Amino acid sequence: MSTAQKKRLLQVENLSIGFSQYVKGTQKRVIRPIADMHVDIDEGEIVAVAGASGSGKSLLAHAVLGILPGNAICSGSIVYRGEELTEKRKEQLRGREISFIPQSVNYLDPLMRVGRQVQIGLDKKTAQEKQQKLFAQYDLKKSDGRLFPFELSGGMLRRVLFATSVREGVKLVIADEPTPGIHPQALFEILRQLKQFAKEGAGVMLITHDIMSALEIADRVAVIKDGTTVEISEAAAFEGKGERLKTEYAQRLWRALPQNEFDMEFREDVEKQWL
Ligand SMILES: Nc1ncnc2c1ncn2[C@@H]1O[C@H](COP(=O)(O)OP(=O)(O)OP(=O)(O)O)[C@@H](O)[C@H]1O
Numbered sequence: 204m205s206t207a208q209k210k211r212l213l214q215v216e217n218l219s220i221g222f223s224q225y226v227k228g229t230q231k232r233v234i235r236p237i238a239d240m241h242v243d244i245d246e247g248e249i250v251a252v253a254g255a256s257g258s259g260k261s262l263l264a265h266a267v268l269g270i271l272p273g274n275a276i277c278s279g280s281i282v283y284r285g286e287e288l289t290e291k292r293k294e295q296l297r298g299r300e301i302s303f304i305p306q307s308v309n310y311l312d313p314l315m316r317v318g319r320q321v322q323i324g325l326d327k328k329t330a331q332e333k334q335q336k337l338f339a340q341y342d343l344k345k346s347d348g349r350l351f352p353f354e355l356s357g358g359m360l361r362r363v364l365f366a367t368s369v370r371e372g373v374k375l376v377i378a379d380e381p382t383p384g385i386h387p388q389a390l391f392e393i394l395r396q397l398k399q400f401a402k403e404g405a406g407v408m409l410i411t412h413d414i415m416s417a418l419e420i421a422d423r424v425a426v427i428k429d430g431t432t433v434e435i436s437e438a439a440a441f442e443g444k445g446e447r448l449k450t451e452y453a454q455r456l457w458r459a460l461p462q463n464e465f466d467m468e469f470r471e472d473v474e475k476q477w478l
């Protein structure tokens with residue numbers, strides 16, 4: 204749970220992202236999928252970022268990491284540990300202090316054995332041992348390390364991706380949908396590891412569609428809609444019928460979860476029997 208004296212790790216304010224595109228060859232136009240987005244994360248805090256597909260969650264992550272495509276126009280303020288991040292600084296921090304678990308398994312190098320990929324950035328002397336430990340932790344066989352990405356299933360690749368983020372000295376973890384297609388035991392292991400990052404003082408941005416899983420570990424939830432932050436609330440406010448949530452949109456998002464639909468029907472049935 205978040206406490207008042209925690210130090211601010213990341214503060215994103217007024218973030219706006221546009222793309223210039225050519226239409227009909229020579230005409231240029233700008234589309235702006237992100238406008239006035241904000242989010243903040245304290246040290247040791249897990250902030251879930253939830254919102255519909257296309258609402259701009261991955262772009263937010265990519266802006267913080269400095270990996271937006273070349274035609275992106277980005278404005279606003281991204282302050283990390285009190286320092287306004289330049290693109291150069293983002294590059295220095297990426298894969299070191301700031302670790303990233305991308306949404307797409309295509310971020311893995313198709314031509315490098317997955318064991319090697321997990322060893323990148325680890326201390327050379329202990330890299331192999333550490334990688335094998337991570338594989339065991341994420342239910343991957345030792346021999347899987349010799350395989351290339353195309354030889355692994357989607358769920359296995361996700362676990363490999365996750366293993367690449369576990370580095371000493373990580374201060375901010377940005378996980379973009381780390382759990383789809385993952386079996387329950389590995390899901391548990393991933394949530395446990397994210398919690399562990401936070402326990403060690405790192406901040407975690409957990410981008411996900413899986414709000415129920417996120418709520419098991421998140422301190423706060425930022426709700427994103429159409430490229431804007433509509434609400435940031437304590438995870439504890441996501442309960443009951445969402446009465447403690449501030450916006451109608453967040454309430455609707457919460458109530459639309461299959462689990463809650465089920466719960467409400469269930470509750471109504473119980474009430475009928477009692478009256
Ligand atoms: N390179 C790009 N050029 C133009 N538009 C883009 C580009 N990348 C993303 N967009 C647009 O920005 C919007 C937000 O995309 P983003 O990938 O951040 O959504 P998301 O919330 O991560 O969705 P999902 O949950 O499906 O991963 C989308 O409408 C998308 O089409």
Ligand code: NI
Binds near residue numbers: 262306379
């Ligand atoms: Ni995304």
